[in-house]
Structures are given as C-alpha cells and as structure tokens.
Amino acid sequence: MKVIPLNKNETQLIARAIKNNRGAQQCLYDLHSGKMLGVCRMYIKDLHHAEEVMLNGFLKVFKYLVDFKNEGSFEGWIRKIMIRECISFLRSKKALEFKEEGLEDFNGSFNNIESDINVDEIQQLIDSLPEGYKVVFVMYAIEGYKHLEISKMLNINIGTSKSQLFKARKMLQEKLRTQNISGYGTVEI
C-alpha cells in the first residue's frame, strides 16, 4: 500500500520536472543522486570525477525527461544514462582499451568462492582490475547486461566481452582466494 503513493509521487515529480520545476527536479535529484553516485563510483575510481560524471548524467536526465515513458522504472532509466556517461568519460580519458580476442572458449568453470567482505573492500577489488576488465565485469556481473548488449554499448565484439569477463573473474577469484587464506575474509591489498 505504501509503494503506490510513492510511485504516484514520483510520476508527479517527473511531470513537474519536465516543466522545469526546480523544486521537483531537486526532489528527484535528492531521491536518486546517492545511488547514482554509487553506480558511477563502480566505473570511475576517482570520487571527484565520479561526481562530475553523475552531475553530467543528471543534466541529461532533466534534459531528456520528456522522452521518459513511464513504462520501466525511473531509476533504471537514470541508471542507463549514468552508465553511458561513465563509458563516455572513460573513453574521453582513453582509459578504455580492449584487446580483440580470438574465438577462444571462455566458458571455463570457476570455483564457487564465497566472500564475506564489505562494500568498500569489494570496491577496492574492482578498482584493482584493469579498466577494460572492470567495465565488462561491472556491466555483466553487477548490472546484469548480456554480452550482446555490452558489445553494442562498448562497440566491441561479443568474444572480446566474454574474454574480458573471463579474465576479470579469474583475477578476482585469485584475489579473493589469497584474501581468504591470509585474512579469513578480511581484505589485504
């Protein structure tokens, strides 16, 4: 029962924000900025840059709010914009480089390692990955994109996307294993 008025409230806010109502826009910003900065931080190591990218993303959100049709979730729509903004930021910094891989089999099995580390430690682990591995890993494992979608968004082959994920997983597993051995679940980087 509580969800419906909240959603109603959001649609009303969106309707007002479309008409450039600053109050409504601020409400939407306050509602989603925390999560969206978290999203940007996954892709961009530097928090200051991540915040800058988030602000650019919100600028686009309010600019193209008219195009938002209340078909999916508003948060999902903003999230997509943020991810695209992060990718273009990394491209502008020439940080995104992918090695084109051949048709290898990247569907090898992984040991299902469990981890009991906190969010900051997870972030540190992700940050330790090379940019290409990191972006594909976050998009696939955290955001839930398919390889086809990733390949389209990053303008790479599906094989490259698979190889990047394979290598990222391998690297992360190795790091998690060493952490588990050395610190019983605590991270030592």
Next chain:
Amino acid sequence: MGQLKFEKDFSEKLNKRKIEPKAGSWEELSARLNSEEKSKKPIFWWIGIAATLVGGILIFSILFNKPISETPVIVNAPEEEIFKEQIESQQISFEKPASKEEAKPEKAPVKTVKNIFSKKEPVANSKLASIGKPQESSKTENDQSYKDPDLMKETKISGNPEEAIVEATTNANKTGEITDAEVDTLLAEALTKIKGDKSAKSVSENIDANSLLLEVELEMEQSIREKVFDVLKVGYFKAKTAVVNRN
C-alpha cells in the same frame, strides 16, 4: 554462464550502496540547468530569424523571376507576316471566279489596294514611281504575265505587294472596268498616304524601340526592388521587435 556466488554478493552489496554527493552539488547542477535553458532560447530565436530571411529570399526570387518570364519578346516578323497574310487573302480574292467579280466589279479591287496601302509601311519611292505610270510601259509584260500561269505563280509565291497592285490594276484593265484616270487617282491617293506614313515614321524613328523597352524594364525592376525591400524591411523589423521583446 550465470552469476557466480561472489558476484551475487558483490551485486547485492553494491546495488544497496549509496554515496552522498558533496554539499552544494545540487546548486551546481541547478546553475548548469539555468545556463542550459538560457542557451536554448537564442537558438530558437535564431531559427526564427533564419526562417524569416529564407522567406524573404523566396519572395524575392519569386518576384524577381516573374517579370523576366513575362517580359514581352520583341518580334520583328509580325509586320511581314501580316503583310503576307494580307496578300494571300488578296490573291484568294483574285482567284475567285469571275461571276463573283462581276457582282461587284468596280469596288472589290479598289478596296484591296487600299487595304494593302493602309497596312504597308516600307515601300520605296522609286518603286512607287514605277507604279505611278504603269499602263503604257509595262502593259505588254503585264499582259504576258497575266496570261502565263507560271508567272502568275511566281507573283503569288513572292507575295510582293507592289506586284499585287500592278496585278490588280492590270486585271482591272483587262476587264476594262477601271479607267486609267481612276487608276491614276488611286495611285496618287496611295502615294499621298504613303508619304504621310513616311513622315510619321520619320518622326517615330527618333525614338528607339529598344531604349523604350529598356526604360520600361528598368521601371518594372525598380518597382520589384521596392517591393522586395519592403518585404525584407518588414521581416527585419519583426525579428528586431521579437528580440527586443524577448529581452
């Protein structure tokens, strides 16, 4: 391959995470939004101004092109064509059967001769002089030409008005319906008419047709220019007032 166990854990924890942006981040975004809105408006006005300019150019092109297509083309031929037509009709009247000529024996040839002279302009004096006394000197020749069908054809094809006159007079002589005195008076009449026309022509010769046409064209162009300038002025003032009102 689906999510691994550690990936699920990562995903849950990261998706729940919230990082609060620094204080004043909304103010920064608001300022950017304001500047974005401001930059939008001039583009809109520029589009309006550009549209009016394009419209003006279109109107200009339409107005400018119209008179050119409507400008009358000077044709020197009509006079001759009219003349030829006249002569052809004349010849047809000559070719008509004698029974019809008998019905109006005296008036028909006189009329045609008069018509020719009234329409005709460029007749040389020397030629007219020769027409002035035609009976005695060229009677035999005329008779021959009248009898000879080939010669008749030549005169018809050439369509020369003087020859037509001569032919008409000889034709009249043959029938014996018009006397020499009558022909003389007719020719004298025609001569005076031609002289009158010539004097009129000499007066009109001082005015060049091309210069007249050019003058008229210039006048027309000027009026079009004025119209176009008016249209552009109106467009400019509209745009100006719009920009002023916006501020």
